[in-house]
Amino acid sequence: MEPSNEFDKLFKEMKDVERSKEAKHNTWIALKGRIETKKKSNIIPAFISLAIVAIASFLFITFTNPSETEQTAQPLSNEEVITAVLEREYNGPNMEISRLMDDWRNLQSTTKTDSQEEYDQLLESKEYKDLMNYYPTTFGEYFTEDMLTKAVNSVMVFKYNHYLIDNDIEMHLENIKMAQEKEHPNIYRPTIEVSLTNSQGEKIFHTLREEFIFSTSEPGKIGSYNGIKDGGGLELREKIENFNTFVGDNRN
Numbered sequence: 001m002e003p004s005n006e007f008d009k010l011f012k013e014m015k016d017v018e019r020s021k022e023a024k025h026n027t028w029i030a031l032k033g034r035i036e037t038k039k040k041s042n043i044i045p046a047f048i049s050l051a052i053v054a055i056a057s058f059l060f061i062t063f064t065n066p067s068e069t070e071q072t073a074q075p076l077s078n079e080e081v082i083t084a085v086l087e088r089e090y091n092g093p094n095m096e097i098s099r100l101m102d103d104w105r106n107l108q109s110t111t112k113t114d115s116q117e118e119y120d121q122l123l124e125s126k127e128y129k130d131l132m133n134y135y136p137t138t139f140g141e142y143f144t145e146d147m148l149t150k151a152v153n154s155v156m157v158f159k160y161n162h163y164l165i166d167n168d169i170e171m172h173l174e175n176i177k178m179a180q181e182k183e184h185p186n187i188y189r190p191t192i193e194v195s196l197t198n199s200q201g202e203k204i205f206h207t208l209r210e211e212f213i214f215s216t217s218e219p220g221k222i223g224s225y226n227g228i229k230d231g232g233g234l235e236l237r238e239k240i241e242n243f244n245t246f247v248g249d250n251r252n
Contacts, residue, residue, distance in 0.1 A: 208232030
């Protein structure tokens with residue numbers, strides 16, 4: 001479910017280069033046309049990539065203007081931060097992020113953006129702002145600003161969501177076994193157990209591992225979030241997409 005190299009290249013140019021309004025608008029028109037020709041199976045990765053264009057500015061506002069609750073609450077331990085992230089990632093599907101993406105996609109397909117004014121108005125829409133705000137609202141407390149942007153860009157968050165929806169599967173986080181490196185105490189590689197359940201109530205289980213590296217400059221914030229090679233992430237996706245095959249093995 002990785003965004004295509006073509007979209008990554010476009011968004012890198014949009015983020016790293018000082019662009020005039022006219023240039024941004026031309027890129028928007030070209031990108032909009034390409035997105036509308038994509039098949040349904042590619043819609044979600046494309047729009048996750050589209051969200052990256054403005055997410056840095058929303059993240060900046062979120063991180064520099066903490067709420068009163070955030071200012072007074074006791075800081076979470078590293079283990080609590082990891083647990084919170086895994087609870088959001090491995091209990092699903094998350095229908096809210098799916099709805100927000102659909103709303104934004106539908107708005108684009110029904111709204112003309114032939115002028116700069118129309119383009120600016122589209123970016124002021126509730127649909128656009130709601131989607132942009134959802135990532136920092138959900139994960140901003142746990143990641144550094146830079147890491148959250150990377151997590152969205154590399155689809156490390158909500159990475160199984162549209163597979164669950166497409167295959168009518170529910171996923172639940174069953175257990176977490178924390179593992180902290182002795183020589184590098186800011187590095188954690190927890191073992192994660194999840195269950196998958198289909199619409200008939202049949203259930204299978206899967207175990208995987210991920211890596212969390214906490215920032216040394218921002219204590220309590222995740223500075224790096226990665227899958228682990230041969231850690232079981234790809235196998236989990238395979239089980240979601242081919243659930244009947246795996247549940248059939250359990251019946252025998």
